[in-house]
C-alpha cells in the first residue's frame with residue numbers, strides 16, 4: 381500500500397497547505413480518503429480525477445469534505461462510489477443528491493471488499509461532535525489505520541491493534557489540557573494509543589497551523605518513539 385499525504389492541516393490550512401486528505405493506492409485501486417480544502421488540486425499531481433476508484437469520508441466537517449462539493453463539478457457523467465456517514469443531514473443530503481456520487485452509509489458493522497482485489501476496509505465509530513469513523517485498510521498482510529477525527533477511546537485503541545501504520549488526529553498539545561473537553565486527541569494520547577495498540581509506526585496529522593511541529597514530536601516521542609509528523613505531498617510505503 382502507498383499513502384500520499386495531500387493535506388494534513390486542520391481545522392484550516394497553513395499558507396500554501398491543505399486540510400485533511402490522503403490518497404491510498406492499494407490492490408491497483410486509488411482511494412481518496414477525505415477531501416479537505418485544496419485536495420482536488422493536489423491529487424491531480426498523482427492521477428486524473430477520473431482515475432479515482434472510490435472516496436471514503438470519515439465525517440462531514442468542512443475541513444474533511446469541502447472539496448467534494450467541487451469534485452461534483454469535475455466528474456460530469458462519471459459515477460464514483462462514496463462511503464460516508466449518514467449525518468449531519470444537510471451535508472449528507474447534498475452529496476447523496478449528486479448524480480456523480482454513488483453513496484453508501486458507513487457504520488461500525490460495515491466491511492468492504494474492493495472489487496477485483498483482496499483489499500478490505502472496516503470502520504470504528506469515534507468520539508467527535510459529529511458522526512465520525514476511523515478507517516482500517518488491509519491488503520497483502522499489511523494494516524493501515526486512519527483515526528479520522530477522534531478523542532481517545534478504548535474502542536479506537538482496540539481497532540488499531542497490530543496496525544503497521546497508524547495515522548492519527550493529533551490536534552492538541554498538553555498546554556491545552558485545562559481547557560475542557562476538546563474534539564481531538566492530545567498528541568500524548570495519540571502516542572499512548574499507538575503504544576497500547578502495538579502499532580509499528582505513528583504518523584501525526586490534523587496539525588494546527590499555529591503549532592510548532594517539533595513540539596508535537598517532542599511530546600509524542602516521549603511516549604512512543606517511532607513517531608513523525610506527516611509531510612504534505614510525501615509518500616509512505618506501508
Ligand SMILES: [Zn+2]
Nearest residue numbers: 439441508529
Ligand atoms: Zn472534525
